[in-house]
Amino acid sequence: PRREFATDLAGLGWDELEARIRACDACGLCKRRKQAVPGVGDRQADWLFVGEGPGAEEDERGEPFVGQAGRLLDNMLGTIDLKRGEDVYIANAVKCRPPNNRTPEAAELAACFPYLSRQIALIKPRLIVALGRPAAQALLNQEIKIGAVRGKLFSHASIPVVVTYHPAYLLRNMADKAKAWEDLCFARSTMRRLREG
Numbered sequence: 001p002r003r004e005f006a007t008d009l010a011g012l013g014w015d016e017l018e019a020r021i022r023a024c025d026a027c028g029l030c031k032r033r034k035q036a037v038p039g040v041g042d043r044q045a046d047w048l049f050v051g052e053g054p055g056a057e058e059d060e061r062g063e064p065f066v067g068q069a070g071r072l073l074d075n076m077l078g079t080i081d082l083k084r085g086e087d088v089y090i091a092n093a094v095k096c097r098p099p100n101n102r103t104p105e106a107a108e109l110a111a112c113f114p115y116l117s118r119q120i121a122l123i124k125p126r127l128i129v130a131l132g133r134p135a136a137q138a139l140l141n142q143e144i145k146i147g148a149v150r151g152k153l154f155s156h157a158s159i160p161v162v163v164t165y166h167p168a169y170l171l172r173n174m175a176d177k178a179k180a181w182e183d184l185c186f187a188r189s190t191m192r193r194l195r196e197g
């Protein structure tokens with residue numbers, strides 16, 4: 001079960017929230033970050049994409065998904081006619097870079113979750129797309145395997161969630177790209193249904 005650390009985030013606006021993220025020392029990841037990476041995009045987006053955590057380039061630049069995986073994410077968004085910054089918000093499950101890009105630990109995901117949770121409350125997206133296992137596990141609060149949950153609709157805080165492969169994984173596993181594209185089409189048709197109400 002998830003432990004909520006920063007329970008006093010309720011009521012915080014964007015500026016205060018981002019300041020809290022940048023100054024956060026709730027887990028050990030703060031020690032080696034250059035900077036925390038809160039997120040980027042339309043703060044009233046219908047779509048929220050959630051990745052794993054910043055890599056080297058993101059840590060350097062302070063923006064999520066600006067490296068190689070980010071270029072693939074931009075292509076993935078493009079296949080369903082979405083653009084970074086337009087109708088999309090992009091955040092990560094952990095806001096600070098794990099050393100050597102290792103997978104964030106459960107305790108780190110739990111320590112950081114209240115920030116994502118507050119971002120979700122502020123954005124109120126219609127649909128959340130979890131990219132990869134750590135993001136999906138943080139949002140669904142359960143152990144999952146991507147292969148078993150992709151193509152299904154879940155929810156977090158009453159907001160629909162779909163899960164697909166992380167772009168960095170797809171760069172190493174080309175064979176699964178077609179499945180990710182199917183998942184994006186599923187996400188798009190889900191969004192259409194949600195908009196039709």
Ligand code: URA
Nearest residue numbers: 051052053054064065
């Ligand atoms: N991978 C992620 O999960 N997030 C980023 O911001 C960059 C790479």
